[in-house]
Amino acid sequence: MGSDGRVLAGRDAAGSGGRVPAGRDPVNGEAVAARPPADAPAAVRTGWGISPMALLRACRPRQWLKNALVFAAPTTAGVLVTAQGALGALIAFAAFCVAASGTYLLNDAADVAADRRHPRKRHRPIAAGLVPVRLARVIGAVLVALAPALAALSGDWRLPAVVAGYLALTFSYTYWLKHQAVVDLVAVAGCHVVRAFAGAVAVDVPVTSWFLVVVSLGSLQLVAGKREAELRASGGGSARAILAAYTPGYLAGVRAMSSGAMIVTYCLWALNERAGLFYGISIVPFVLIVLRHNLLVDRGVGEEPEELALHDRPTQVFVALLLVPLVIGIYLT
Structure with a gap:
């Protein structure tokens, strides 16, 4: 009937x-x-066989928030307010968004079997069957090829080279490094560092050792927290095989070590390398951000760090309180 x-x-x-x-x-x-x-599913009901929204979700636009790291070096160097600095940073941001989406499509296509066994990842468009695996591979390859070409619009050959290095590191992680305990943590953290370094290259400013150390340690803290949250949520039965090599205590130790070292490094930069009251004031919200993240991970929230930035109100307030004295110190004094 x-x-x-x-x-x-x-x-x-x-x-x-x-x-x-x-x-x-x-x-x-x-x-x-x-x-x-x-x-x-909506993908089945379309005449093209897929849903455009499902394809967009497969590109993970929320993950583009990570690429905001390219604005870190231009901001701290004081050149983001110039036309050339803003344009260079935006080109780098767009190139990394395209590169990231391409690698996400290829990575999800490669991990489709494991993702279908994961309680959360099984809802991703490719794992759920909303985007065909073959189509994901084709579009992913196109985006990966497009990213260095987009970076070349900066007029500096170094930016496409950095994007290519990011892609090489990402693919190494996808097909090899993510199966190597400890190395996988460093590899993911390295992807964040490359993003931050690309921002400096895009606007042609030098990268200080302070900057690289803070970004590296912060990235390691986020990655360790993400793995720890995944391990606690899985109860030992995660679809991510590498988690079996870790314990919550070990990952918590890595997180504590990296966050503590990062706070010390930031304090030394703010008090020794930078003169002025506002840099010292920025230490307080910086420490609050680090402590807030550690608290959330201990509560079992941390599998998706970008979700914390988008939805955790205290974190958003602390970030705003950090940016205000930094902007004043860099641009107005």
Whole structure:
């Protein structure tokens, strides 16, 4: 029986896997076109075979927040307010967004079997069958090829080279490094450092050792917290095999070590390398951000660090309190 009370020709919906088959209405003789069931995914119901929104979700636009690291060096160097500095930083940001989306598509296509066993990742568009694996690979390859070309718009050959290095590190992680305990932590943290370094290259400013150490340690803290949260949430039965090599205590130790060293490094930079009251004031919200992240990870929240930045109100307040004295110290004094 159809939704409008008519009996549809052909096998019933149950016998056809829930799909309404083609045929003719026996009441008035009108043709009845085959159509997917009402509860079919949006990708199945489109004429192109996929949902554009599902494809966009597969590109993980929320993850683009990580690429905001390219603005760190231009901001601290005081050149982000210039036309050339802003343009260079935006080109770097766009290139890394394209590169990241391409690698996410290829990575999810490679991990589709494992993702389907994961309680959260099984809802990703590729794992859920909303985006075909083959299509994800094709579009991912196109985006990966496009990213260095987009970076070349900066007019500096070094930026496409940095983007290519980021892609090489990402693919090394996808197909090898993520299976190596400890190395996988450093590899993911390294991707964050490359983003920050690309921002400096894009606007042609030198990268200080203070900057690299703070970014490296902060990245390691985030990665260790992410792995720790995943391990606690899985209860030892995670689809990510590498987690079996870790214990929550070890990852908590890595997180504590990196966060403590980062705070010390930032304090030394703010008090010794930079003169002025506002740099010293920025230490307080910086420490609050680090402590807040550690607290959330201990509570079991930290699998998606970008979600904390988007939805955790205290973190957002602390970040704003950090930016105010830094902006004043860099641009107004």
